[in-house]
Every structure is written in structure tokens, then in C-alpha cells.
Amino acid sequence: MLFTYTVRSKKREELIDITNLLLDAIKRSGVNEGFAIIYAPHTTAAITINENADPTVKGDIINYLSKLIPKNYNYKHLEGNSDAHIKSSIIGCSEMIIIKDGKPILGTWQGLFFAEFDGPRERKVYIKIFEG
């Protein structure tokens, strides 16, 4: 089953916790054993899994990625968002998560994040749940 969600970012770059969307999709699917694909249909955003306990981790990831891949550089693409495209390919626009007993098997500190690299915008996230 395929679920479509809307995520609204508020900054140019931020990690938005979307673990609740995954829980919602699994619950609505009724699937107990299987896996989920979480997919961002965007070229200047990504999906990642990281710590959702201490919020400084999110900030360190976003800030250090911007140090590694600065907004302003001698890029050829003229929309001013080449850094966001590069980050999208480095982090990747999807994740997959195993489902067991009707729950995602995330580690103790893991949360699921939408990574916005060229916001603020309204974005889409697809979550497809497979049984198996």
C-alpha cells in the first residue's frame, strides 16, 4: 500500500522528524511483517535515519554538510541550489526499514528524517508498505 504525505519545511536547510508518518503508514497498512520504502520525489532534498534524541545531532549534520558543500561556489547550474542537488545525491532520496510485529525495527536512538536542502517549501514523501 502506498501512502502520500506532505511535509512543510521552514528553513533553507533542516532535518524534519517524520518517524510519525512511518508509524501512521504501517498502522494503516495493517502489515505485521514486511518492509517500508520511504521516498522523497525531489532532487534538492533527501531521506535519512539518525539520532532523534538530542536535537544538536540534527544541527551538526546540517551545519557540517553546508561546510563541506557550500551554497556559493563556482557551480555551473544557475539556480543557486547546486549544493542542495549534491547533498541530495550524497544522502540519498530514500530509505528502507524492516517491519516486525507491526512496528519498524528502528534502533533505540534512530528516527526517520526528511532532509530539506533548498527550502522553505511544501514537499511530498511517499511511503510504501510491503508485506513479506
Place this chain on the structure above:
Amino acid sequence: MLFTYTVRSKKREELIDITNLLLDAIKRSGVNEGFAIIYAPHTTAAITINENADPTVKGDIINYLSKLIPKNYNYKHLEGNSDAHIKSSIIGCSEMIIIKDGKPILGTWQGLFFAEFDGPRERKVYIKIFEG
């Protein structure tokens, strides 16, 4: 169903649009609802999803990755392609894409790319289509 394709790169580093291979595999599989795994069985190449409209985006990704991870550095591996191995692990050798109504649900600007980091060479791409 598993499909094997050959991709021929022409430069040491380039992004090659292989969206047509994905469309071909989905069509030949006859699958309407499911997902695809796109996999490069290589350690100096990768698979990525990014913008296929303005070709400067491809160039910016390739060029900036080479700035971040230069060909020449104090690497221990003596084949002169450690940069390509590192880029392969950073970008990742596979992608997965959801299939709906017999089509991949790529975003408006998304295309599928084979990322060559140590060409020119003849390379393989596996595309497996799953129903579900």
C-alpha cells in the same frame, strides 16, 4: 524479474542517464504495482537519482565530488582509483524506486543515473522488478 543491462561510459567520471533502462525493465516485467531495485555490481561506480532537466546539475555533482575527494592524495591503494572507491560508498551502488500504475513514481525533475567514477569502461546494471 531480473534484467541485466550494459552501460558504456566515455569519461573517467560522468553521470549517465539510465531512466530509459528502468522504463524498459518495468514494461517488460508487466508489473503495475511494486518496486524496482537498480544495482551496480561495481566498487568504483554508483547509482543515484537527481535532476535530468538541466545538464549543468550532473556536471556540478561530478565536479564537486572530485573537489571533495581528489584523485591524487596520500592513498594506500596503489591502483590510482581510491577516490572512485570512496565516492562509490558515499553515493551508494543501488537505488530503489516505487512502481505505481506500471510507472516509476519519480518526481518531476528526477532521473536515474549510473555514476561512473573510474571510466571509461563497459559496466553492468541489474534491475530487479518486484510485484507487491
Place this chain on the structure above:
Amino acid sequence: MLFTYTVRSKKREELIDITNLLLDAIKRSGVNEGFAIIYAPHTTAAITINENADPTVKGDIINYLSKLIPKNYNYKHLEGNSDAHIKSSIIGCSEMIIIKDGKPILGTWQGLFFAEFDGPRERKVYIKIFEG
């Protein structure tokens, strides 16, 4: 079928070949055609695929990642492992591998690795085998 493995790292940062765990899971599952999800439920580790022939490749990947993302920087997270969190999102905490004729279709030089970025520790790896 879901299999849980324990991996013990011996250094702060290292790539540990876990291809044998994948072979074990596929064999025990009895699946001939399908795919595997290999998943690390950790936020300071990752799963990657790269060369398992010449061990200098592993070392170059680990060393260059630490040059790109140093342990000591002006990070806000106070546990001293922000670099490990950033590397985890860049490399990614999962991989998927197609199964054909009861074997993973890894390329000639490809091996599967657990990437430790904040060890030494005892870690978990989940491998789920799907038929299809």
C-alpha cells in the same frame, strides 16, 4: 525471514567484512530468488558495499572519511561523536542486495561491510530475506 547478528568492532573506525553473514542468512532462509535488506540499527555506524580484495581500499575509505569529517570540530553535540553521526547519514545505515539462484549477485570485487564510526562496541545487524 529476519536474522539478527552481533558484530564486535575493535577500533573507533573500521570497515568489517560481513559478507559471510549475508551468505548465512540467505542459506538459512532457503530463498533462491528475492532480495536482502541489511540494516544497522545504529546512528554512529553504517552499512556499505565496496572492494574486499585489497584491504588498503577499506583503509583509504575510513581514513579519507575522517579527513573530510574530523572528530574534532566546533560541533554542538557534546558526546564527541558528531563526526560518526554525520558519516552514518552520508554512508547510510542499510543496503539491499538481489538474490539469484540462492546467491547474492555481488560483483566480482564487491563485499558487504559494517562501517563502525564510534567503536569499539558490540553492534547489531539485521538481515531480512524476501522471496520474489
